[in-house]
Amino acid sequence: MLILIKFLRDVPAVLGAVIVLSVAALAVVAPLVASPEAVFDGNLLERLQPPSSVHLFGTDNLGRDICARVMVGSRGALLVALSVVVLAVAIGVPAGLYAGYTTSWGSELVMRITDVFLAVPQLILALAIAQLIGKGLESAMVALGLTYWPFFCRTVYAETRRVRSTLFVDALEGIGASRSRILMVHVLPNVASPVIVRATIGMGFTILTTAVLGFLGIGATPPMPDWGLAIAESREYLPDSWWAVTFPGLAILATVLGFNLLGDGLRDLVDPRLRRSR
C-alpha cells in the first residue's frame, strides 16, 4: 500500500504506467475498432491523403487508413517486445544464476560468452542473425532475444554474487538446504526486482530496436501494420506526406517513453539505495 502511494507520487512513472496501460488496452480493443479491411485493403486511388474526418491520420502509400494501422500495430509491438524480453529472460536469468552462484569453470565460460555477445553491436548481430534464419518478425524476435539476454545475465550474475556473498546463503548451505531450494526461495526473489526493472526498460528498448530493424527491412514483413515498417515505407514521401511517417513515429515514441518512464519509476521504487527519502 505504502509502495503504491510512493509510486503515485512519482509523476513521470505514473504517466508511464498510464501510457503502457493505454497501449495494452488499445492492443486488446484494436481488432474490434479497426476492421481487417481498413487495415489491409487500401484504395490505390486514395493514397497519401492528408488527415481528414474519414481518415483521422490520413492514408499511406497504398491508400490504407493509417489510424487503423497504427492501432492494430500496437498488438505486434507489444507481442514482439514481450516475446523478446521473455526469451532474453529465459536465457539470461538461468545463465546468470548459474554463473553467479557457482564458481566452476562453467560459470567462467558463461560469462566469457556473455562478454562476446556484449562486444558486438546488438543491431549488427541482430541483422546477421536475421539474415541467417530468414526474414520476418519471428526471426527478428529470436535475433533480438538472442542479443538481449547477456544484459539479463550480467544483471542477475552481479546480483546473485552479491546475495551469495552475504552470510545467509552460506549459513543455509551449512544447515543442509538444497541448492535449488536456496536459489528458488532465497536468491531468486532478490534478483527479481532488478530483472523486472531491466525487463520493463527492455520492452521499450525492444520496440525501438524492432522499429530500426523494420526500418532496415529485416523485421516485420508487409503488409503487417508494423510501426517501424510503416516509417520505412513512408519515408520516401517526406516531407509532403508527413502524416505517413509522423503518426507511427509518435506511436513508437509514446510507447517507448511509457515503458522507460515506468521502468525508471520501478527502479526508484525497488532500488534499496534510493529508497531512503532525503
Add this chain to the structure above:
Amino acid sequence: MTLDPPPAVLEVEELSLAIDTDEGRAGILDRASVKLAAGSIHGVVGESGCGKSTLLKAILGVLPKRSRILGGDIRLGQRSLLGLSPEAMQREVRGRAIGFIPQDPFQALNPVFRVDTQLMEPLAAHGFRPDDGLAPEDGGSMRGHLVSLLKAVQLPDAEQALRRYPHQFSGGQRQRLLIAAALACAPRIVLADEPTTALDVTTQLQILKLLHNLARQRRLSMIFVTHDFGVVAQLCDEVTVMYAGQTVESGPVRDVLDSPRHPYTRLLLACHPARQGELAGIPGSVPSALQPPSGCRFHPRCPQARLQCGAAPPSRVQVGAGREVACVLYGGAAE
C-alpha cells in the same frame, strides 16, 4: 582575515523538531535543551534513535529536507542560528565557528579524493588563502597548517599522509584525520557524533584521550554525543540524558552519575554493565517517533509513572547546582 575569538557558548533551548515521512510526521525532538558552557565537554547520552544526532544536525543547520522546526531556539553566543540564511550558516557557522567530528570514519571521507584536498576544502570554503598566516610557526602556508594539525592529532608521517587517499588509512587514523579537519578553521566549539563507535576498543580509548587533550589544550567547548555512559564518565564535564526526543536530565557528570534523578537515567545507569545502552532491563520498548506517547514520553515504561505524566510534558526543574530534571517527581508541573 583574522581569527576573532568565536562565541564560547552554545545553547539549544526547547527545540521541537519533526520530519515529514511517507508514513506521516515524526516528532523527533520535543523541547530538547542543551546548554554548552565555555570550555566544557558536554555529553549527550541516550539510546540510538533518541534524536541525539538530529540535535547536532539541527545545530549545524544540515537537517533533512523534510524536517520542520516547530519551536525553540538555537543560540550561538547571543546569535540565534535558526534565523540565519543557509549561506550564512555555511560561511560563518559550519566548520568555522563549530567544528564537526562524524560518527563513522570509514564512510565520512570521500574515497576518490586525496586527504589534502579534503582537508583543504573547509579552509577554502571559509575564505582562507594560502598566505593568511594561519600558523606562522609552520611557515604560514596552508599545507604547513595542515601538517601541524596532523601532528596535533598525532598522525605519524604527516607530510606523507596528506598525499594519500582515505582508504590507505586505518579506522583510528581516519578518525584522527577527521578530528584534524574539524579543527582546521580553529573553531571554539566542536560537535562530536559518537566518534568512537565504529572503532575497536583500544583505538576508542586513544581517540578519547586525544579528544580530551585537544579540548583542554585548545580550550574547546565540545558536545559529545554517545550512547555509552562509560565514555561520558571518562570524558565529559557535563551530561544531558535524552529519551525519545526529550531531554530528561542534565547536570555535572559526577552528580548525575552519583545520584541520578530521573527514573530513566536511573534505569539506564542500572543497565550500564551491558554497556550497549540497550534498555534490556526496562519493560516495554522505545516508542515510535510517529506516534510518541503524550506528555513525558517515558511514562508508559516508567515504574513511577503517575496519572499526570501522560497529560503534558513536565517542565524542567532545577535540582541542584547546574542540574535540571524534567519529571513530575521533582515538581516539574505539567505546563
Add this chain to the structure above:
Amino acid sequence: MQRRLFLVGSLAAATASHMGGFRMARAQGRPGELVWADNLPGGLDPHVIFDVPMQFYMLNIYDQLYKYEGNPPELKPWLASGHTVSPDGRTWTFNLRDAKFHDGSPVTAEDVVYSFRRMLATKRGPSAAFLPVLPPEKVKAVDAKTVQFELDYAYQPFLSAMPLVCIMNPRLLKANEKDGDWGQPWLASNAAGSGPYMLDAASYKPAEALDMKRYESHFMGWTHNPRPIDIVRCRDIQETTTRVNALLRGDIDATDSYLPTDQVERVLRAKNVRVIKDETMRVMVIRMNNKKPPFDNVNFRRAMSHAFNYRGFISGVLKDYAVRNAGPIPQNLWGAPKDLKPYEYNLDLAREELAQAKAQGAPIDREIEIHIQQQLAQTTQAAQVLQQDLRKLNVNLKIAPNLWPNLVSSTAKPETTPDMWVHWVSTYFVDPENWIGQMYDSQFHGTWKASSWYKNAKVDQLLREARSSSDQAKRQALYEEASRIVVADAADIWIYNTVQIRGISARVEGYKFSPVGSGAEFRYMSLAS
C-alpha cells in the same frame, strides 16, 4: 501548405519562418563543376562489375568498339570505325580509329585483344554474354588497326553486346599485375581507359564519392560541345529524401533517374530544377515458378495475371510515370508485337481461370510466397497490391523480403526458386535477346533471368533461330511470335515499361537520354552560367 503542416506537427514551427520556396543558397556547386548524385558502381573494374550504375561509369571513363546512342538506342561504331561479318555469321572483323588512352599511348588492336581476353578471364561481369560463343584464343589482332573474332557459332546479339566491353590500357594493367590477376585489385580503385573523362583516383571512395576530369585529347574531340564540363563530381546519396533535398538546395545538379513519383511534385514546385522523364527499356516482372504447382497450371497463371491491378498500380502508385507492357520485350523495342493485348485486371476472369485450375487439380489453396527486394519500395508495393486482390480470390499470398544476391543464388534450382518474385529486366544490351531470349529459352535455366523455369519447345526453337539469323526482319517476326506464345502461356506477370525520372538542375544543358547509361553521358553536357 502540406509542408507547413508537417513542420507544425514536428514542433518546429517556430523556426520555420518562410517555407514558400527554398532559398537557393549556393550557385549550384562551383562554376564549371557538375555534381552528379546517382548511384556509384560497386567497384570500378568494368570487366568484373556489371550492374546498372556501372554503365554510366563505362560510358565516361572508357570507350568501347560500339556504343549505343539515343532513345530508342541506336548502335553506333565508336572506337571501331566499322565492322564486317563473314557470310556464316561467325567471323567478325573490326577496324579501329585513331584513339589515345588517358596516358597518351595509342589504342591498338593488341590492346583490344588484351581487353577481351581479360574480360573473358575474369569470368564475371559482362563475360556471360561472350563465354558461350567466344574462346579467348579466337580473338586476334590482324594488324595494328584490325581485330578479328571467330565465334563458335553464329550469334547475332554479338554486336549488340559490343558496348559491354571496355577497352583497357594493358600497359597500365600489366604494370600493376600480381600473380596473373590481370590487375584486378588495382583496377578496383583505378582506371585504364581512353574515355572522354578521366578518373581522379585519389578522390575515389567506394559507395561515396568519385571525381572525373575531362580528357581533352579524347578521340572524338570536343567540337560537338563548345562548353564542356571540366570536372564532374559523383556523389552517392542513399536516402531519397536527402537526395531530393540536396537537389532543391542546390548541393547537387542531378538525382538518380528513379525518383519516386511522389517526390516529383516537390521538384516540379521548386525553381531552378526540372524533372526529366524518358521512357527507357526496363520491364517490371512478377516472376512465377512454372515448375512449382500450382504455377505449373496455365489457368492458374492466367488467373494471377488477371488479378493484378495494373491501372491502379501504374496510375495510383506510379502516377502514370510508366507504360503498360504486355509482354517481356519493352514495348518501344522491335520484336514486341504492337497489337499484343495485355492481360487486364479482372477478378471475374481470374475467378473463372481459378475454378478451371482447381477442376484440373491444381493445389490453389496452398500459401504462396512472393519474394520482394527489400530496399526497392516498388517491389513491396506491387506485391501488396497483388496480395490485396488475391485475398478477395481466397488465395493466400505471403510476402517475404529478400536481397538480390540471395535471390540470384536461389534461382539456381527450381526447388529453391521462390513461387513468385519481383524484379526488373534492364537494358544490358539493346536486343530482344536481353529480354525474351534470356528469359524464356530453357537453355538459360538456372540463371535469374530465366527463373520462371518456363519450357516450351516451340519457343526454344524460335528464340534459337532468332539468335543466329542475320536477317533483321526475320528476327523481328520470330521474336514477335515467341512473345505471343509466352504471353498466351502467362509465363510471368509483365507489368510496365519504366519511365525514368531524374531531377536535374536547370543549369544543366545538353542532357541526352539513352536507356543504356540513363543519360549520364557528360560529354554532351554543359552548365549555363
Add this chain to the structure above:
Amino acid sequence: MGRFILRRMLFVVPSLLGLLVLTFVMLRVLPNDPSAALAGENATPAQIAAVRTAYGFDQPIWKQFAVYLKQVVHADLGTSIVTGRPVVADIALRLPATIELTFCALLFASAMGIPIGTLAAVWHNSVFDHAMRIVTVGGLAIAAFWFAIILQLVFSMSLDWLPLRGRISVGMPEPAPVTRLLLVDSLLAGRLGVFRDALLHLVMPALTLSLGGLASIARFTRAGVLDTLQKDFVGYAEAAGYRRSRIIWVYVLRNSVVAATTQIGLLFGALISSAVAVESIFDWPGIGSYAVKAILTSDYKAILAVTLVVGVIYAIVNIVVDIVHALLDPRVAESL
C-alpha cells in the same frame, strides 16, 4: 598500470576469437552463397560454379575459417566481393568518419547529459527532474531518422544554417590524411576553412546521434548522483562547512562519474547501432552504412571485418574506460 593494460589486451584476444567464430559460422552457414552475386548479372550456372571453386566456397567451413584466420593474423581482412578492394582499405576510409561522429556525439551527450542528470538528482522529484526525465527518455525513444529529417528540413532547407549531408562540402579539397579525422587533419594542415566546414557538417549528425546517448548519460548520472548523495561523506562535507556548489559539482559528481564512465563505454555499442540510420540519412561515410551495405550485398568478408573492427574498438573503449576509472578512483587503481 602498463601491466594492467597488457593483461587486459591479452584477455581481449579469446573474446575476439569467439566473436569471429560466431560471425563466421553464422555467415557461412547461410543457405545462399555469394558466388552467384559474384559471378555477375548474366552468369550461367557453370560460371557460378567456377567462381565458387575459385573463392573456396566449396571447402569445408573449418578450412575456410582457418584460411581466414591466417589472413587476419597477417592483418589481411580479405577482399570485398563487391568493391573488389581490400576490406582493410575500405574500412580505413570509413572508420575515422564514424569515430569522429561518435566521439563528437558522446562529447556532446556527456557535456549536456552530466549536468542535466546532476541537476535532476539534486532537485530530485522536482518539476525539473520530472521534465528532464520525460525529455531525455523522449530523446531515447525518438526515432533517430525521424528527428534527423526534421533537423534537415529546419536547419538546412528552411534556415540554411547547416549543410544538408556529407562530411565536407562537395569540391572542398580535403586536407592531407594524417589521422583521417577531418577536424584533426584540417587543424594539422592549418586550414581553418576546412575545419569550419567539417564542423558544420558534423553538427546535425552528431546531435541526432547524441540524443540516445544524452538520455542514457543523463539517466545514469542522475542515478549515480542520487546514490552518491546518500553517502555519509556528503552529509559530512555539508556538516563540515563545504560550499554546496563544491560538494555537488566537485565531490559528488566525481564519484558519480566513476559509475557513469562504465555506462559511457557500454553506450558505444548502442551508438554504433544508431549510427546505421543516422549515417544513411546524412550520407555520413562511416562504418555503419558500410555494414548495412555489406549485409545487404552478402559481402561476408566485409561483414566479418566490420564485426571484428567494431569488436576491437569496443574492447579498446572498455580498456580506456577502465583506465579512466582508475584515474578517477584510486581504489580501482590499486587493485590493478
